[in-house]
Amino acid sequence: MQTEKVVDHIVNWLKEYATNAGMNGFVLGISGGIDSAVTSALCAKTGLRTLCVEMPIHQHTDQVTRAQQHIDWLKQHYANVTNLEVDLTPVFDEFKKAAPQVEASDTLDLTLANTRARLRMSTLYYFAGLHGYLVAGTGNKVEDFGVGFFTKYGDGGVDLSPIADLMKTEVTEIAKFLGIGSAIVSAAPTDGLFGDSRTDEDQIGASYPELEWAMKEAENGKTADDFDGRKHEVFKIYKSRHSANLHKMKPIPVCDIPVNLKK
Template sequence: MKTQKTIDYITDWMKDYLKESQQKGFVIGVSGGIDSAVTSTLCATTGKPTLCIELPIHQHKSQVSRARKHIDQLESRFANVSSIKVDLSNTFDTFKASLPEIEDKDLQDFSLANSRARLRMTTLYYFAGIHSYLVAGTGNKVEDFGVGFYTKYGDGGVDLSPLADLMKSEVFEIAKDLSVISEIQEAEPTDGLFGDSRTDEDQIGASYDELEWAMEFDGDEAEITDRQQEVLKIYNKLHSANQHKMQPIPVCEIPEELKD
């Protein structure tokens, strides 16, 4: 990949979209992961106002530390970058306490994890509204169009997606040229929605390199290894199950004869 030319292309695209939208800048949630680090740096590179927001909810300390180091670096490099921290832990606890208990604790924990992402989305749009900014998305191609590894109306609720046509490996390539801090480049990818150290691979059952292979696989399944068959099965299952995230919201189109 022609990394620097790709960076220039994305930043020009972002500036053009910002101008067309008649908004003033970008707001982005910074998690301490590679995708938000790259996206926030691209936002900063546009030269337009960029508000980086930390949104911890009982977050693992390593994630909070990486996010703060990244933001500090951005603010030292770019005069157009500002930041704020909004701790949503108490908000989340109040929401959780108001819900009825259910027997399936695993299902409840999963749903509450998605609720964390939706609380963050709501907060980002609050700041976008008061500043006339656009919410920049952080999803990459594997997550957004491969396995659907994101929360609908959570981290999937954004105004523009600078990374959505890039594989995870390509995001890492860009991170090097953007001088993203080494702690983030070396960290295991995690969505941070469970307040612990579990990684994306722990949740999905396959690495991003494996998922990229599966996403592009077009060969004879009889000729691949047992592990590759397992990865392909994981990918196909998630790709099918999460189509409701990837497709436009279905609209019930009423026949004209019913409207007469």
């Protein structure tokens, strides 16, 4: 990958899109992970206002620390970067109290995890509306178009997606090029939605390099039967996730009413 040229391309694309839309800059959530770190740095490089928002909800300490360190690094290098912390823990806890109580289950855990993501989306759009900013998405290609590892109308609710055509390994390459801290680059990817240290790989069952491989093989028309051992298992994981989450990746279905029924 021609990393420097890719960076310049994304930065120019971001600046042109915001300018044409008549918007003042960008707002995005900073999680302490590599995707949000790279996206925020790319937004900052446009020279347009870039608001970085921390939105902890019973967040793991390591994630909070990395997020704060990255924001400090951004502000040292880019005068157009500002930041805010909005502690959404009380909001989340009040929501759980207000909602009907149900028996504990994995389904409840996942639903509440998605609720966290949707609270954060609402918060980002609050600031976007106040300041005339675009909400920048932080999803990479495998997450957004491979396994659908994002929350519908949560972290999937954005105005534009600067890194969604980049594999996770390519995002890592850009992070190193931009000089993003080694603690973020080397941290195990996590969505941070469960208040513990579980990683993306723990949840999905495969690493990002494995999923990238499976995504490319699927695009080339391969099936699980073409592989043995771990590759067979990874390919099945990829296809299962991809099929289950297609509803996130496709446009919302619209019921077309026959013209004769409207007469």
